[in-house]
Amino acid sequence: MYAWPAPNVPALPGQGPDLTVHDTASGGRVTLTPGPVARLYVCGITPYDATHIGHAATYTAFDLVQRVWLDAGHEVHFVQNVTDVDDPLLERAADTGEDWRALAERETSLFREDMTALRVLPPRHYCGAVESIPLIIPLVERLRSHCAAYDLEGDVYFSVDADRHFGSVSGLDAAAMRVLSAQRGGDPERPGKKNPLDPLLWRAARPGEPSWDGGSLGRGRPGWHIECVAIALEHLGMxxxxxxxxxxxxxPHHEMGASHAQVLTGDHPYATSYVHAGLVAYDGEKMSKSKGNLVFVSALRNDGVDPAAIRLALLANHYRTHWEWTDAVLADAVARLARWRAAVSRPDGAPADEVPRRIRAALADDLDAPSALTAVDDWAETQLATGGDDPGAPGLVSRAVDALLGVAI
Structure with missing residues (x-):
């Protein structure tokens, strides 16, 4: 599967600091010191309705990660999946009468367009679940051979008890996990499971559903969590x-994925850090497909909203916060973009050497994009009020905003 074109990232003088982030697994801050190649996996969409502002907020946040690492002198190996076969996709296709493959391709194509418009740096490997089935089947077979998986009426389940580190990603107790499992695609009430939390690895073929030859697994299709594990291990390693x-x-997704990988390899941890973006609400509730309270990036673009303003609206909220999308949020971003563009359009400028330093420091501090925006606001205010005599200042600010924040002004 192909991704989307990469925007140009301007070079800046100097080099940014190491990135410190909040790690869900430890509950605290960790400073990441990758080698020459920084390895990043960000879970992608299930393409039955894309791309809403909640998606865009998440992918913009991890785009900042890429930009910070590039600015710090690392090469970035970014991998993302597309869950192009799963229950929500099949249900939407059945409801609309559309072929599930056509629906997945159309929404994935729209997602690419939205990511291009938002200037999100693309993954090196963009992998669909369907094309990854040849990678997935041997992993499920290995888990079964390690007695870490078992059959139940033709389906294959992973045994969470096989991983002594299970629970270390989310830090939740079993009761909380069971509630969330039922809400987020699991089946904790299914009779016959060894542990109610055990997730599906391979779903045996059902009438009217797509299925593939799984070798010793029989015909069926993969579970959700093993899909990402197969892709990540293939392209990034442990x-x-x-x-x-x-x-x-x-x-359950990252918890289960980590356990799959740790049992498969005997190594721990699956990832050095687990970083999670907050949820976006609209009309007082979490923005979600099930609730239907969605604001789509493509709809905003079709209404003539500059994608740079959409991106600025997303960056105005710290990535870990839960926040609400409103008309006022977008209006503030449109006004900010206009101020910045007016400021950099002047031929001479106020001193700007501190602007890249402040943006770098803010982003290295757990991706504090709001503080980074304030650094540019402060310069723009001075520039518009009094100006200056540095002909290189507007260009430096413009390149810093582009390279580090992904906003073309």
């Missing part, structure tokens, strides 16, 4: 630098 995604992926 111990990669950051596993990222939305807040609601910490459990």
């Amino acid at each position: 111990g990669f630098d950051m596993q990222g995604g939305g807040f609601d992926l910490a459990f």
